[in-house]
Amino acid sequence: LAKTTQPISMDSYEGQEVNITCSHNNIATNDYITWYQQFPSQGPRFIIQGYKTKVTNEVASLFIPADRKSSTLSLPRVSLSDTAVYYCLVGAGQAGTALIFGKGTTLSVSS
């Protein structure tokens, strides 16, 4: 499975746009990229998933360049409630595999 590298932590203020970049140099051809959000003492929650180019939903956008070796999660106009750990995961689409979490990025939003 492709290993992912993310910044350990990021700080932001309410109302700002936050971009978290994830590196996944060994991504396989059929791997999708998925981002999860986790609050303390809760299970991770699916945010967004993509394969290439740009994906947008009601909470975030995901930008994936043509070589797919990295991806960027964009959170528009963050609020205090977006303070959480964000995980970038790749792969686990083959039988006998499962998602392996990296260290994630702890996002702290201040007022």
Place this chain on the structure above:
Amino acid sequence: DTEVTQTPKHLVMGMTNKKSLKCEQHMGHRAMYWYKQKAKKPPELMFVYSYEKLSINESVPSRFSPECPNSSLLNLHLHALQPEDSALYLCASSQDPGQARQSYTFGSGTRLTVV
């Protein structure tokens, strides 16, 4: 129903006790997972069930025993645990093991304390 339900939410057990964690989903998902998460660490994969058969065991000690009675239910039987096994135990499910495009749905976890 789009949820994974875990019970109990909290569990305190002695090192000689036997207890079980339960996980249930009614989304028709055919893969189910157990993860263990220590404080300020990412979730660590323990077991994977694919079509009700154990497909991955990440070298978990035998004091943890998983069971998948049917496609909707996943149990984790605990026996003779150690204090270092105290953690948040997360259950997850996904649509179709081996499908490239799938997402995991996680439960809220069971906070286990071994005394």
